[in-house]
Amino acid sequence: MKIKENLSLIKSRIPESVVLVAVSKTKSNKLIMEAYNSGHRVFGENKVQEMVLKWETLPKDIEWHMIGHVQRNKVKYMAPFVSLIHGVDSLKLLIEINKQAKKNDRTINCLLQVNIAKEETKQGFNVIELDLVFKKLQSLENIQIKGLMGMATFTNDNSLIESEFKLLKSKFDLLKLNNKKFDVLSMGMSGDYKSAIIIGSTMIRVGSKIFGERN
Numbered sequence: 001m002k003i004k005e006n007l008s009l010i011k012s013r014i015p016e017s018v019v020l021v022a023v024s025k026t027k028s029n030k031l032i033m034e035a036y037n038s039g040h041r042v043f044g045e046n047k048v049q050e051m052v053l054k055w056e057t058l059p060k061d062i063e064w065h066m067i068g069h070v071q072r073n074k075v076k077y078m079a080p081f082v083s084l085i086h087g088v089d090s091l092k093l094l095i096e097i098n099k100q101a102k103k104n105d106r107t108i109n110c111l112l113q114v115n116i117a118k119e120e121t122k123q124g125f126n127v128i129e130l131d132l133v134f135k136k137l138q139s140l141e142n143i144q145i146k147g148l149m150g151m152a153t154f155t156n157d158n159s160l161i162e163s164e165f166k167l168l169k170s171k172f173d174l175l176k177l178n179n180k181k182f183d184v185l186s187m188g189m190s191g192d193y194k195s196a197i198i199i200g201s202t203m204i205r206v207g208s209k210i211f212g213e214r215n
């Protein structure tokens, strides 16, 4: 696998302002170190235990992003080091993240996951709930909501994907009006990051186009 080449190809295709999260879930430390040695520092995992193991063994200047669904009882394990939690999908989870952040004497950056897809299986707040959630958030002092995250429907229908990304982008723009710290819109994966960036993504999560297909 030509990890270094894959990374530089993707980086050459995206604006410098867009953050590339290299999704390393299921991939070995050896492969992650190949990306690291080519200069990459931002990695995404979808399982807390796997991310903790990698954090313990790999260089400490790696920025670890949790991109998967998070169970509340696992938050404590990543609270000391996680740099951004993308998949926040309930107030109860936010309250737990706030509690664990306080214990670690830090602020944890979070994105609210929005359910923009037609599929039943996708996690996240629905677009209408978001405003309410936002109001309730003000009392949580050890979390910082940096923006939104969403996943499009898994389909070949580009017009559907684009309409879902546009919905997320418009919600992001609205919330941003009242939130100066709101500057991350996490959307786009290996198959759809180009459309996502055209529509306004500021952060893409790319796995298989860097590390190869997962088993």
Ligand SMILES: *Cc1c(COP(=O)(O)O)cnc(C)c1O
Pocket: 023, 025, 046, 067, 068, 151, 189, 190, 191, 205, 206, 207, 208, 209
């Ligand atoms: C696995 C995963 C990705 C990366 O998917 P690829 O298609 O391999 O780029 C991005 N986002 C989330 C939430 C994921 O779970």
